[in-house]
Amino acid sequence: MPDSQRTATLTYTQLLRTYLGPQWRRMSLITLLLLSILVFQLVNPYILRYFIDTTLGGGDQSTLLLAGLLFVGLALLNQGATILETYVSENVAWTATNRLRADLVAHCLRLDLAFHKSHTSGELIERIDGDVDALSTFFSRSFVLVASNILLILGLILILFQQHWLVGLVMGVFAILATYILLRIRNFAIRSETADRQKSAEFYGFMGEQLAGTSDIRANGATSYVLWRFYTLLRSWYPVNRRAALMGFSTFVTTIAIFGVGNALAFALGAYLWSQKLISPGAVYFIFYCTNLLNQPIDQIRRELQNLQKAGAGIERIRLLLHTQPTITDAPAPLSLPSGPLAVSFARVSFSYNEQDMVLHDLSFDLAPGKVLGLLGRTGSGKTTTARLLLRLYEAQSGEIRLGDVPIHATRLADLRQGVGMVTQDVQLFHASVRDNLTFFNTSIPDSRILKTLESLGLGPWLRSLPEGLDTELGSDGEGLSAGEAQLLAFTRIFLADPGLVILDEASSRLDPATEQLIEQATSKLLAGRTAIIIAHRLGTIQRADNIMVLENGCILEQGARVDLANDPDSRFSYLLKTGLEEVLA
Numbered sequence: 093m094p095d096s097q098r099t100a101t102l103t104y105t106q107l108l109r110t111y112l113g114p115q116w117r118r119m120s121l122i123t124l125l126l127l128s129i130l131v132f133q134l135v136n137p138y139i140l141r142y143f144i145d146t147t148l149g150g151g152d153q154s155t156l157l158l159a160g161l162l163f164v165g166l167a168l169l170n171q172g173a174t175i176l177e178t179y180v181s182e183n184v185a186w187t188a189t190n191r192l193r194a195d196l197v198a199h200c201l202r203l204d205l206a207f208h209k210s211h212t213s214g215e216l217i218e219r220i221d222g223d224v225d226a227l228s229t230f231f232s233r234s235f236v237l238v239a240s241n242i243l244l245i246l247g248l249i250l251i252l253f254q255q256h257w258l259v260g261l262v263m264g265v266f267a268i269l270a271t272y273i274l275l276r277i278r279n280f281a282i283r284s285e286t287a288d289r290q291k292s293a294e295f296y297g298f299m300g301e302q303l304a305g306t307s308d309i310r311a312n313g314a315t316s317y318v319l320w321r322f323y324t325l326l327r328s329w330y331p332v333n334r335r336a337a338l339m340g341f342s343t344f345v346t347t348i349a350i351f352g353v354g355n356a357l358a359f360a361l362g363a364y365l366w367s368q369k370l371i372s373p374g375a376v377y378f379i380f381y382c383t384n385l386l387n388q389p390i391d392q393i394r395r396e397l398q399n400l401q402k403a404g405a406g407i408e409r410i411r412l413l414l415h416t417q418p419t420i421t422d423a424p425a426p427l428s429l430p431s432g433p434l435a436v437s438f439a440r441v442s443f444s445y446n447e448q449d450m451v452l453h454d455l456s457f458d459l460a461p462g463k464v465l466g467l468l469g470r471t472g473s474g475k476t477t478t479a480r481l482l483l484r485l486y487e488a489q490s491g492e493i494r495l496g497d498v499p500i501h502a503t504r505l506a507d508l509r510q511g512v513g514m515v516t517q518d519v520q521l522f523h524a525s526v527r528d529n530l531t532f533f534n535t536s537i538p539d540s541r542i543l544k545t546l547e548s549l550g551l552g553p554w555l556r557s558l559p560e561g562l563d564t565e566l567g568s569d570g571e572g573l574s575a576g577e578a579q580l581l582a583f584t585r586i587f588l589a590d591p592g593l594v595i596l597d598e599a600s601s602r603l604d605p606a607t608e609q610l611i612e613q614a615t616s617k618l619l620a621g622r623t624a625i626i627i628a629h630r631l632g633t634i635q636r637a638d639n640i641m642v643l644e645n646g647c648i649l650e651q652g653a654r655v656d657l658a659n660d661p662d663s664r665f666s667y668l669l670k671t672g673l674e675e676v677l678a
């Protein structure tokens with residue numbers, strides 16, 4: 093067996109063992125139900141044959157009634173078993189796919205930021221939801237259904253043989269040929285369906301992008317270009333879609349035609365054998381009924397093989413995703429960070445996002461506990477990257493970063509992210525209650541502490557204006573909140589987490605004077621008793637800094653005590669103060 097095939101088989105069995113293993117009782121029930129359905133289906137034609145032959149032979153009415161009742165009873169049992177089997181299968185599939193989804197979400201959350209930057213959220217949703225969805229039938233029934241349908245076909249052929257060897261032989265060959273032809277046709281249809289889905293993804297991807305950028309498109313007068321692209325995409329989609337629809341229809345028509353041929357064969361054989369006085373009229377109907385019944389498992393096998401094919405592609409992509417491992421992990425014997433304000437030290441740190449273009453070059457600086465560092469530099473100079481390295485969102489290629497004298501790679505990631513709080517310009521708020529947004533679902537934080545913090549940061553009036561206080565649901569992405577309010581909520585989060593180091597990426601957009609004052613006061617409270625690094629865009633904020641560091645192209649252009657640099661007329665910092673920060677750094 094080739095290697096790739098072995099891995100695929102391993103993954104199939106691993107998946108089945110991991111996600112179906114714990115549900116073996118329900119799986120046994122499904123197998124039992126499918127086998128009973130099979131038996132009911134095989135017994136019914138016998139009752140029909142008996143009924144017809146007894147009627148034509150002028151048999152006893154009460155036996156006929158009994159046969160009729162037995163037929164109806166078995167049909168009802170068959171329906172009942174089918175309903176129960178569908179119910180249990182759906183449950184099995186739902187449980188298994190949800191477990192797999194949860195495992196994939198947890199896995200993705202553990203992966204490096206670099207992975208998330210190179211994979212769009214749409215792609216991950218497709219992996220976690222779309223691909224897993226395709227696995228649902230595979231999990232619940234594919235194997236059992238294929239097996240039970242093969243058994244049903246064999247059973248039907250066997251009882252047809254029992255009628256007459258010729259019928260068994262012809263119908264056996266017919267079943268094999270029909271399955272083969274249907275699978276071949278299906279392959280053609282799948283190719284055009286895939287092309288159609290590709291075009292559809294292109295079209296909707298384009299539409300999504302355009303709708304997200306509506307305001308920019310209108311402002312820049314690009315509407316006619318968008319419409320032109322719209323028509324171009326639709327025009328190239330049309331023939332592909334028409335072909336897919338035709339192929340889909342031809343599969344349907346061919347299926348009906350093949351089954352029609354099967355039925356005609358059954359009638360012809362029945363008529364011939366009856367004319368030769370080899371079988372009874374009941375047996376003619378029996379042959380016809382069994383042939384008709386044969387269509388169902390053939391079609392079902394075709395469908396299940398198609399499901400397995402779809403599941404195979406999904407499994408391969410899931411396997412690749414699970415194979416991707418985070419490179420940033422906990423230290424084997426982690427050290428704890430000290431409590432209180434944390435000292436920060438960078439020793440010859442260099443970093444690049446892509447291993448080629450260095451973004452930070454040989455960065456070295458120290459910040460004593462409780463001190464504030466003002467980080468300045470033009471856009472793209474590496475300020476945010478420096479902050480990301482401190483949180484170990486990325487790993488420096490060389491050099492060492494220490495917090496409270498502990499190398500950050502020697503701590504646990506959870507401790508590190510508890511010890512360092514970061515407020516970015518782009519505050520992420522979730523569609524959840526105010527409480528959950530502030531505590532990140534940490535139920536051990538009492539409401540009284542949240543309320544006190546909100547009050548002290550000047551958000552008391554805002555909270556009282558909410559209809560349900562802390563229970564009020566926020567809109568997704570902070571809908572309905574001003575930029576200032578969102579910033580203050582982010583400050584509240586940091587207060588509640590109480591880290592020893594705060595990194596503040598100050599909003600570069602202007603706020604109204606009242607909000608700015610609130611933020612100023614909140615910043616003072618936030619920095620008290622903590623070490624802080626502020627990526628500053630405003631003069632007011634810079635005045636809080638004890639030290640200043642100016643970055644340019646990932647190198648330290650200047651660093652020192654703020655007062656010294658401000659008093660040095662030749663320093664870059666004093667030049668920035670004279671020219672105005674906003675103009676130079678924005």
Ligand SMILES: Nc1ncnc2c1ncn2[C@@H]1O[C@H](COP(=O)(O)OP(=O)(O)OP(=O)(O)O)[C@@H](O)[C@H]1O
Binds near residue numbers: 209446451
């Ligand atoms: N995820 C990323 N992948 C690749 N390159 C990146 C990534 N993020 C930033 N960069 C590059 O790294 C360099 C430094 O970016 P960084 O965001 O640290 O600058 P910055 O000083 O914070 O800028 P700004 O003030 O605009 O936020 C830039 O050239 C940027 O293009």
